[in-house]
Amino acid sequence: MSSFIFVCAVGLLAGTISGIVGTGSSIMLMPVLIYEFGPKEAVPIMAVAAVMANLSRIMAWWREIDWRATLAYSLTGIPAAALGARTLLVLPSQAVDLTIGVFFIAMVPLRHWLAKRSFTIGLWQLALGGAVIGYLTGIVVSSGPLSVPLFLFYGLAKGAFLATEAASSLGLYLSKSITFQRFGALDMAVLVKGLIAGASLMFGAFIAKRYVLKLSVETFRRIMDGIMLIAGASMVLSGLHVI
Numbered sequence: 001m002s003s004f005i006f007v008c009a010v011g012l013l014a015g016t017i018s019g020i021v022g023t024g025s026s027i028m029l030m031p032v033l034i035y036e037f038g039p040k041e042a043v044p045i046m047a048v049a050a051v052m053a054n055l056s057r058i059m060a061w062w063r064e065i066d067w068r069a070t071l072a073y074s075l076t077g078i079p080a081a082a083l084g085a086r087t088l089l090v091l092p093s094q095a096v097d098l099t100i101g102v103f104f105i106a107m108v109p110l111r112h113w114l115a116k117r118s119f120t121i122g123l124w125q126l127a128l129g130g131a132v133i134g135y136l137t138g139i140v141v142s143s144g145p146l147s148v149p150l151f152l153f154y155g156l157a158k159g160a161f162l163a164t165e166a167a168s169s170l171g172l173y174l175s176k177s178i179t180f181q182r183f184g185a186l187d188m189a190v191l192v193k194g195l196i197a198g199a200s201l202m203f204g205a206f207i208a209k210r211y212v213l214k215l216s217v218e219t220f221r222r223i224m225d226g227i228m229l230i231a232g233a234s235m236v237l238s239g240l241h242v243i
Contacts, residue, residue, distance in 0.1 A: 003036045007193075008200040015053060015204020019060070019162070020211050020223070025053050033197065041190050044180040047085075048194025049201055050173040054166040058201035060209045061163030069154055072096050072123040073147075073168040077134030081172040084138020085179035101236035106148050108225045114153070121153045130168070137172045138179070148228060158212055 010032045011025075018025035026046055058065065121129075129150045151165050155228035178184040184196075 004196055007032055007036060007197050008035060010026025011049070011197050011200030012204045012207075015056070015201035016072055016207045017204070018201070019205035019208025025204075029201070031091065031196065037193060041193070044177070044186045044190050045197060047177045047180060048186070048191060049198035051170065051177060052195070053201035053205065054170040054173060056107040056205035057162050057166035058170065058200040059203055061159045061166070064159040064163040065167050066154075066156060066160060066164045067167075068123060069126055069151070069156070069164050070167040073130035073150075074171045075130070076127045077130035077137070077168065078171040078175045080131045080134030081138040081175040082179045084135040085176040086210075087138065098236055098240065099173060101232045101234070103232070105229060105232035105236070107232075108228050108232070110149075119153060120155060126154060127151065134172050134175075137169075138176050162212065218226070 007029070011029055014025040014028035017028065029049065030042060030046055033045050037045060129147070133147055133150070147165055147169065151161050151168075156164055177186060
């Protein structure tokens, strides 16, 4: 019982923070899941919890969703996530963690450089990004920050960003969870643990909404930069076996 209380407490905090910035719940909650349940169960537990976290952001910001962007991203991302999850079951992911971590860190100055040049992307670039990010989502614990620059360059911010990113990612995490279940990594005990962790993330997302409404677009994007730097450093350290 104490394990679940600890997981839910961290999950509530992670859900609130990720509800403000749109990502980061996996990065914050995953170390706790590994500590309490071990690495073998932690990944499928987090996949289930991530489905619920995205559902909560969709419910909180339903009217803000850009459905065209969601469709473009999901059409390629969903099958790619299934392929990535299958790859995860047979390959180590440390090198991928290291590569993505470096990418996260590099994207912060790159985003500012491109923003000064009014760089934007369209639907076909979203579809291409969905395929790449979908595959990586299947392999690594969290690739959430990868989608941050993609949707920001598409022109979304605040509620529209949170809602559309969540709706686009939902299919990817469902695909990942179904693949885990199909290959025996998601039994009933793991599913229950994922639902409990996910419930805490869901509550956090609704707490976060009042704070998002008060943020300016520029402040929101600066918070995004901070999350990407933290996520990048975390994944680099993980890839180097420091954490």
